């Protein structure tokens with residue numbers, strides 16, 4: 001019982017000034033006596049939790065307990081007691097950690113650039129989506145992520161490259177891996193500025209505005225940057241405390257090659273810092289990781305897995321833990337756990353609350369992932385060709401559709417059309433993407449596909465589609481462009497071209513869109529000089545030459561004169 005002494009007696013230099021903070025020891029019991037009878041609050045002696053931790057073989061700390069038990073309060077109390085520099089990862093809105101004085105960092109505006117380090121990108125992806133490296137599907141996805149991360153410097157490029165790989169791929173696994181990846185990365189595509197953390201001070205990283213996947217993905221990237229920087233600090237600088245609440249986010253995948261840096265940190269951070277984490281269940285943390293924490297504070301639990309883990313350490317420890325009262329905890333790694341089990345409770349009376357509203361004024365809309373929708377939803381040229389074939393030939397058989405593709409010159413390879421053992425044919429590929437359904441001996445398009453290429457549907461989507469005359473002209477222009485399998489984008493922005501068209505590439509690359517030949521289409525029902533010249537200038541600024549579309553020859557001629565006959569001019573006649 002006397003083993004804690006009075007904690008104030010022994011102090012390392014680094015904690016002297018916090019000696020006034022104590023965690024009172026509430027009771028101590030000997031496992032030879034029945035628990036209930038020995039529980040005695042009157043035994044309480046204050047324990048200096050800092051020197052308690054500093055006497056341990058390492059200064060890593062794990063706090064486990066179901067929600068509401070007081071993990072965050074305890075963690076904050078301990079963080080505030082420590083004079084060391086810190087990086088604290090906080091995940092919940094208005095969480096306890098935001099009360100700590102220090103550099104407040106709104107994470108969603110300060111994320112690491114994932115394209116700086118392809119290996120980190122790949123590992124973080126595997127941890128976030130819990131992809132074990134075993135299994136053909138998983139290893140295809142992982143090596144594809146790795147390739148794409150190497151090839152790309154932005155999310156947009158990542159998406160474009162993914163599509164190129166899919167279009168080239170003979171292997172159906174690669175195609176399905178691409179579809180999977182494109183879906184997954186939607187939650188990770190934030191636009192933000194990388195910042196440099198000041199590791200001589202306290203940093204509170206508020207991750208709460210990120211979605212769940214992004215919380216994990218970017219925590220992993222942050223941790224790697226921080227760990228790298230910590231290791232570069234001079235040997236005699238203060239140890240940095242890295243605190244990660246919700247550690248279960250990163251503790252998956254430990255069996256896999258692609259795992260969180262938290263595993264390495266737990267083993268090797270000792271010389272430069274300490275790893276402090278919290279999670280709900282002790283059993284969220286696999287044994288090999290858990291063993292790296294020389295202090296493991298556990299609140300009351302009824303989880304069978306946790307109690308089993310406890311009873312493997314000591315039979316009475318499990319019993320004791322199951323009987324803890326609110327906010328009480330034990331140390332599963334107590335050096336004398338077999339002789340006596342100490343029960344602790346934090347005195348949180350000294351913690352001050354501050355007004356968090358000032359810390360983070362609400363900024364609506366700032367924290368959503370950037371939609372990569374346009375790019376992500378752009379079908380490949382081959383997919384669109386197949387969709388257009390079905391669209392223009394309702395109730396045609398597969399053979400007739402194939403003939404149409406060949407006649408058009410859009411797809412000429414039998415393998416691309418019909419597939420082979422390792423690869424889906426183009427129409428079945430549409431089915432697998434939810435763009436078409438089998439119907440009789442042929443196919444019909446799904447609503448998703450029709451929304452992408454129906455003339456009426458495309459025009460309806462445009463917010464500013466103007467007069468009925470204007471809309472009719474746009475529909476006819478789309479039809480004309482689809483006749484050559486052109487990809488059409490109708491911008492939402494009223495101050496943008498009416499249409500942007502991307503032609504199919506020529507020759508052996510015709511499965512790609514030729515972005516370098518993209519053009520703006522302007523539907524003109526008048527020839528207002530100022531308007532024409534302004535649009536032209538804007539389009540050139542976007543890198544797009546203009547095609548002028550009119551329904552009357554005289555109008556078109558007027559525009560031709562205004563633009564010195566330097567553009568393209570298209571006459572589209574109206575229905576009689």
Ligand SMILES: Nc1ncnc2c1ncn2[C@@H]1O[C@H](COP(=O)(O)OP(=O)(O)OP(=O)(O)O)[C@@H](O)[C@H]1O
Pocket residue numbers: 065066067068069070071072073074096280327345346347348
């Ligand atoms: N030692 C304590 N004494 C008295 N009240 C406490 C103590 N610790 C925590 N509480 C109270 O319990 C509540 C929950 O605490 P806290 O937010 O730290 O829980 P948590 O375990 O982190 O929960 P979650 O898993 O939901 O994050 C708080 O209202 C807090 O004031």
Ligand SMILES: [Mg+2]
Pocket residue numbers: 071072073245
């Ligand atoms: Mg908490």
